[in-house]
Amino acid sequence: MKRVGVFVCHCGSNIGGVVDCAKVAETAQDYPGVVYAVDNKYMCSEPGQELIKKAIKEQNLDRVVVASCSPRMHEPTFRRCVESAGMNAYFMEMANIREHCSWVHSAEKDKATEKSCDLVKMAVAKAIMNKPLQKATIPVTDRALVIGGGIAGIQAALDLANAGHVVDVVEKEPSIGGKMAQIDKTFPTLDCSACILTPKMVDASSHPNINLITYSEVEKVDGFVGNFDVTIRKKARSIDMSVCTGCGVCMSKCPSKVDSEFEMNLSKRRAIYTPFPQAIPNKPVIDRDNCTYFKTGKCGICQKVCTLDAIDFTQEDELVVTRYGAIITATGFEQFDHSVYGEYGYGKYPDVITGMHFERLINASGPTMGKIKRPSDGKVPKNVVFIKCVGSRDEAKGKAYCSKTCCMYTAKHATLVTEKIEDSNVYIFYMDVRTGGKGYEEFYNRTREKYAAQYIRGRVSKVFKQGDKLIVRGEDTLLSRAVEIEADMVVLATAMVPQEDASKLAQKIGIGYDKDHFFTEAHPKLAPVETHTQGVYLAGACQGPKDIPESVAQASAAAAKVCGLLSKSEMLTEPIISQVNESICVGCGLCVPICPYKAIDLKTISERDHGNIIERLVADVNGGLCQGCGACTVACRSAALDLKHFTDQQILAEVNALCL
Amino acid sequence: MKYAYFPGCSLSSTGIEYDLSTRETARVLGIDLWEIPEWNCCGASSGHLTDHLLSLALPARNMAIAEEAGLDVAIPCAACYARSKATELAVSNSAEMKQEIEEVIERKYEGKSKARALLDIIANDIQSEDVKNNVQKELKGIKAACYYGCLLVRPLAVGFDDPEDPQSMDNLVKSLGGETVDWAYKTECCGASCPTTMPETGKKMLERIFKSAKDAGANCLVTACPMCLNNLDMRQGQVEKAYSEKYDMPVFYFTELTGLAFGVEPTKLGLNKHFVDAMGLVNEVLKADGGRETA
Amino acid sequence: MNNIDLTGIRESNNEKLQEVIKESGGVRPEDCYQCGKCSAGCPAVFGMDNTPRQIMRFLQLSMVDEALKSNTIWMCAGCQTCTVRCPKEVDIARVMESLRVLAREKGYITEKSINLFHELFLKSVESTGRVYEMGLILGANIIGMKPLKDAEFGLPMISRGKLAIIPHRIKDNGEVKRIFENVRKRGAKV
Amino acid sequence: MSVNEVVQEKEKEVEQNWEPKILVFACTWCTYAGADLTGLSRLQYPPNIRILKVPCSGRVNPQFVIKAFQKGVDGVLVAGCHPGDCHYTSGNYFTRRRFLLMRRLMEYIGMEPERFQNRWISAAEAPKFQQVITEMTEEIRALGPNRKLRDDQW
Ligand SMILES: Cc1cc2nc3c(=O)[nH]c(=O)nc-3n(C[C@H](O)[C@H](O)[C@H](O)COP(=O)(O)OP(=O)(O)OC[C@H]3O[C@@H](n4cnc5c(N)ncnc54)[C@H](O)[C@@H]3O)c2cc1C
Ligand SMILES: Cc1cc2nc3c(=O)[nH]c(=O)nc-3n(C[C@H](O)[C@H](O)[C@H](O)COP(=O)(O)OP(=O)(O)OC[C@H]3O[C@@H](n4cnc5c(N)ncnc54)[C@H](O)[C@@H]3O)c2cc1C
């Protein structure tokens, strides 16, 4: 029989003024298992705690029930208290007779006293069933992985590296930099993107704590917080990175030309290439799908011209497994494919371009050397129409959400057209102008006032070709009249969408994603950089549309979280997790999809059955992932799963205590 | 290949050429057309613009007769097709609607008999090889602006082709040896009954179509709808007068072009019945092939 | 221009609005975010006194009578361009259709000639089973007091064999007439 | 007085002094915290409930509810975070589904389904907590003591 001690707190008059605490203690004496019960003015005070410790020793107690305030207030206090008296912390239970009783029934003293007795009785019943639990410790590997080398990934890596942690950055492209490398000038200040980005790229590549793993992708993620085992596929670059100096001779001699993705197909690159001149690392890769040698076995010019013998056609993909304490995903976004818009020409009119095309057209190092020329015939456009919310805020063809950056970058583009092309006219079709941000509204107003951009409120219904003009027809909803513009070029502010493989990556890592495939944060307000998987954090546009300031802020926030995690060599884990009774688990797997943290897997065990060794499947809870919600316990028809500290038995004991 | 044939009211009067050329084309291609006996008007846009149930019930009677015969229905007129298709879908999508319609028409119709646009059958069901094999005169010199109008391909559930840039008719004309132009008004509305009821608005709608086709380099328009043809053909002169612009744009039914290419006598196709002279262009086509001249 | 008093407008017009919503198969006016894409693509917008978007706006504000009295609903050719392009998947063509039905019921027919055309059309269908186009053109013009409108096409049509002078009548044992009767029994005003 | 009569008399007495007894399963993060806030705000409600803390409303096994009814509880409330706000992402969706099944089961065995309720009460909704408890107490009082399951068991 367990020996339970009950300690009833008056909390001054907070409880004592309503509940007859002495009577509660007296009643408790008769509850099964209770060997000692007292009341006291302030249980949480020094003397109160001493009273508990003394009683544990003198009365030889092995369970303690404190009837006082909410456990959300003092559970840690009393757990520490019993622990210091040599008792397991989880042998202590609390009955909340203040928030749930004296304060809410102040006029009904008898009833409140009766209720307090019940609550104590329930706590006693539960305490008797309690098992000793230990907070376990798991080691934490002091190394972080950043997936994606855009501005968000670079910023996170730099912050972590500066705090003294080793960081690997996995980037699928041959160079880090992301979309910001393609952008010309940045709102709201119009400073040059390259001028602020490239120094950061260089810092990242030269930082002793940062390893850039470019042209690589994450293949598999195992393990859990503190100990993720990540398999990274390093795609064959066909270049010996340790030898190549990036001289570029090979690239200038390669005869095979293809559209340059970085230049939005507005110009060509070679089959052996770096995406852009300031690429980091500034060493080429061979695009095997387009290399003549890999297609036909002939050519090999690059190999011949490389004096350092850096070209290696025999390279193969390499898989490396590394252990990380934490992961930051920063895989960014892509532009919505507007070819679903038949009424805008299905992406077939060359002079209907996207915002990113426009960035390349105005970029001094872009395909037109910064001269705005339209793609079809190289003419300088005079009338430029911008259409906002293409793919965004369009439930019929695109996405319901607002892409948040396009109002601002369209205003930016409008100012740049007016600055660069004399006598040009800019028309912007918009539905709303969203400029939440410091200095943003002012920027938009300058665009209208100083740069005379015509803002027309309405969504364009059709863009079609008439001669060499593009006719843009919309309604000016403020005038309620259909309007038409003969445009030379049309720029679509297409939606920001997650990377095409975002959901696949999320599944590999075990994090959630929303219906649009943006990664989901643990809490939209209070945990915006965390995920539901401990140890995995989010930064940048992979979590939702974001501009550069926000991406950077979030990256630093994620880095701070990782610093917190990696600053200790071990971490404590909550012992309140689910456990499997393997002997009755039938391996049906019903519990597996229930767990929001993907903490349950099936594993094979071998058993001796009448002298034979048999193998069967059983559920296996990963203690590093389980957060103790208990949802799985209800799903199991065999009652093989139970939640520690909230077991079926414990809860039923409370129910029984209330009723008997 | 056998279909129930629903010509619709227009094809026995203002759209007589469509009926003639449809029958000729079907004959050459070996499509057996069984005219629905004592078919009734589908109500076209008036029913649809007046009462929802009536607009579904009128076509339902014709569809029911075809269903009794176990045939799908080939429908040349775009408006009739749209209405009949709407009925078919309403009946197959809702048991309630099916019952209500059956009560109204006092016949059984379960949506088993499908409404098919004639263009869809000829351009998409029949292999373009089969079409090509029947061509006796390539349509050299035809630069067609294919005009689908609005009803044929909208809304998505009814249409069999892309609502913004359909290709069925273009591909068909190309397999007949003609050229087509890329233009922007393929699926813009011709105004339906608007030109009759609101002439000024109607003319403006038509003007844009002619201008766009002309600018794109077309020398004729091709349609699959008697309403469109009437508006484009009969009113072209009015529009030319109002806008002081000459278009000279003969307007064909696509079946007239198939018939022509299959070597059918132009008068048998009704090509001499147009308001905007079509015979000039027809003769050029026939001559270009070194063929004979017809009056 | 008069002020519009929006106070209580929702309550006082709610019943009418619900009628529109029901007639149009459950369309939700609040879905429309007033972007104007429908109106810009509408081929008939030139002749309308309100753009289709404004009709949706009237409905959003429960100003049902304004929508019913607008000539827009009669100018609409039912081409569905608006519906296909609406980013919020509002079936505007269907809304137009249902407003026409309700306007006829309530006697708000702003475009008499258009309504007349449709009435004559259906009368012809009811009496003969098919459309008698000659009668339709003449009738619409005579009753509409514009006897000479489109008359220029009459003779050439007849001479081209395109207009029958005598209506074609189908032998359907009154089936089509009964369709009209049955629809009327179900409340249709045709 | 026969023994029987004594027992009946006693039962009547019990009946007259009967007060509904309601068991509340409250999730730690939302409703339990909401109940705490009700206390901190000193909002008063009838003293008929007993709160049992669970990590998540999704932890509540229908078996617990049935057991409670068998043992003579008059009403059971399962309360947790609003849908979409669950601390554990999705636990309360399971709760909702089970709740519907549970109600159907109760109807099947002829028990008033109102005895079993399911509410979303956040950590900030003290007035809602007060209102839900007050209303539910009244509802259960109107229904009278739970006999069905209890009696069935004896
Ligand atoms: C036309 C246009 C103009 C803009 N102008 C401005 C502006 O003026 N000012 C401003 O503040 N913002 C602007 N933005 C927004 C800005 O581009 C974004 O805020 C910013 O790029 C987000 O950075 P990121 O690092 O989150 O994503 P990204 O820049 O998209 O970087 C993501 C990186 O991750 C890599 N990656 C993706 N998937 C994987 C994977 N599975 N494995 C490994 N690596 C992966 C990608 O290759 C890429 O390098 C503009 C956006 C557009 C479209
Ligand atoms: C009406 C309204 C509704 C809102 N609703 C939402 C919403 O629904 N969702 C949302 O996300 N956001 C909402 N917000 C915005 C939200 O309130 C802010 O984002 C948030 O409060 C900012 O937090 P903060 O800590 O930066 O500033 P504050 O909340 O302002 O905290 C600043 C603290 O610093 C103290 N302080 C100030 N000066 C000094 C000093 N010199 N020395 C010491 N202490 C000082 C202040 O007393 C205060 O406690 C709303 C804002 C408003 C006005």
Ligand code: SF4
């Ligand atoms: S591979 Fe050779 S030629 Fe090419 S950049 Fe490197 S060192 Fe220069």
Ligand code: SF4
């Ligand atoms: S081998 Fe390939 S990469 Fe090298 S030069 Fe030839 S085509 Fe270019």
Ligand code: SF4
């Ligand atoms: S930011 Fe502006 S342009 Fe972009 S989706 Fe939102 S409202 Fe539209």
Ligand code: SF4
């Ligand atoms: S100031 Fe506030 S209310 Fe005005 S647009 Fe900005 S966010 Fe909206």
Ligand code: SF4
């Ligand atoms: S208790 Fe919750 S988190 Fe843990 S394994 Fe079960 S469902 Fe997953």
Ligand code: SF4
């Ligand atoms: S724990 Fe239960 S639900 Fe999970 S596999 Fe085993 S028997 Fe099935």
Ligand code: SF4
């Ligand atoms: S297109 Fe749709 S959302 Fe836009 S104004 Fe028209 S009805 Fe409203």
Ligand code: SF4
């Ligand atoms: S259906 Fe009517 S409102 Fe819609 S686009 Fe066509 S004519 Fe205009």
